[in-house]
Amino acid sequence: MHGSLARRRLLVGGAALAAAAALPPLAGVARAAGTPRLSGGPAPTRFALPDGFRPEGIAIGRAPYAYFGSLAGGEVYRASLRTGQGRVVSAGLGPDHPTAGLKTDDRGRLYLAGAASRELRVVDLRSGAVTRTYPVGSAGTFVNDVVVTPDAAWFTDSYKAQLYRLAIGRGGEPGEVSTLPLSGDWVQGPDFTANGISRTPDGRALIVADTVADGGLLMRVDPRTGTATRVDTGSLRLPYADGLLLLGRVLYVVQQAVNRVDVIRLDAAGMRGTPIAVITDPRFRIPTTAAAWGDRLYLPNARFDTPPTPETEYDVVSVPAVH
Structure with missing residues (x-):
């Protein structure tokens, strides 16, 4: 997700473009093409979000609806992937309570990362209420x-070398929060460091984006000890890694400021990864995160290079997944 104002200026300046050009070529390039189909007819490959919404995170559950969190006031907006139409389903708590990343579980809950508010929040999707x-x-x-894993929701802290674990009980109820310090190969920079998070393909560990270590790496984190081990992805560096999306053994790394998604095939343990493709699209305007429905990826454009106003336009684009 986004970092400090100084980092934002860096991300959209000449240094970012130079870094993008210096990234190594990958095995394949995937570009947006075609129109996906859901039952009922063609689905949009681009749709608008409310003006001034300032999206960052996206989550898609078992139904063809996407949920987006707002940095402006913490609201959650739900959009139909069939039509692109949507509405706010959870009112935000105000400008001091933004929402960055968010994920759904299988029991009608959303888990929200509260950015600078220092909050973890839980939303009941039936009522839209913030319950915890x-x-x-x-x-x-x-x-x-x-x-979200079977027994916990794990959150990153971009300015502290630690993760937060929100326990989930057998009945799905959120429980207590604990803090897991990061060690081992983890490198904490003086500014924005940790970003996206996912599970390893075998489900035994976590993958966390470290945008500082050796020019930007993925780290495999032991959820019991916090020991971080760099994921071997060869010469690939990920200095602008934002959201992570794991589908099977394929990990999608959204590199927001350079408008690309790096696609990496991981081994089961998440110790090694082979870069297999880069997804680009002329409609990308600093996408931050990705979620999947069918064979499509959906990415909200955060537009961090544009001063946010109540009239600023935001949208979501869809591109084919890599198989």
Whole structure:
């Protein structure tokens, strides 16, 4: 997700473009083409979000609906992937309570990363109510992204070398929060560091984007000890890694400021990864995260290079997944 204002300026400046050009060529290039079909007819490959919404995270559950969190006021917006139409389904708590990453579970809940509010929040999708709020971290904490596993929701902190674990009980109820310090190969920079998070293909560990270590790496994190081990992806570096999306053994890494998605095939343990493709699209305007429905990826354009106003336009684009 996004970082400090200084980092934002860097991301959209000449240094970012130079870094993109310096990234190594990958095995294949996938570009947006065609129109997906859901039952009922063709589905849009681009649709608008409310003006001024400031999207960052996206989540898609078992039905063809996407959920988006707002950095402006923390609202959650739900859009139909069949039509592109949507509405706010959870009112935000105000400008001091933004929503960055978010994920669904299988029991009608959304888990929200509260960015600079230092909050983990849980939303009941039936009512739209925020049912639980957990303050975490300390001054300077930025709760960025989240992944849901069978027994916990894990959150990254972009300014602290630690993860937050929100326990999930056998009945699906959220429980207590604990903090897991990161060690091993983890490198914490003076600024924005941790970003997206996913599970390993075998489900035994976590993958976290470290945008500082050796020019930008993926780290495999032991959820019991916090020990981080760099994922061997050869010469590939991911200095602008944002959201992570794992489908089977294929990991999609959204590199927001350079408008690309790097596609990596991981081994089961998440120790090694082979870059297999790059997804680009002229409609990308600093996409931050990705979610999947069928054979399509959906990415919200955060437009961090554009000063946010109540009239600023935001949208979502869809591109084919890589198989």
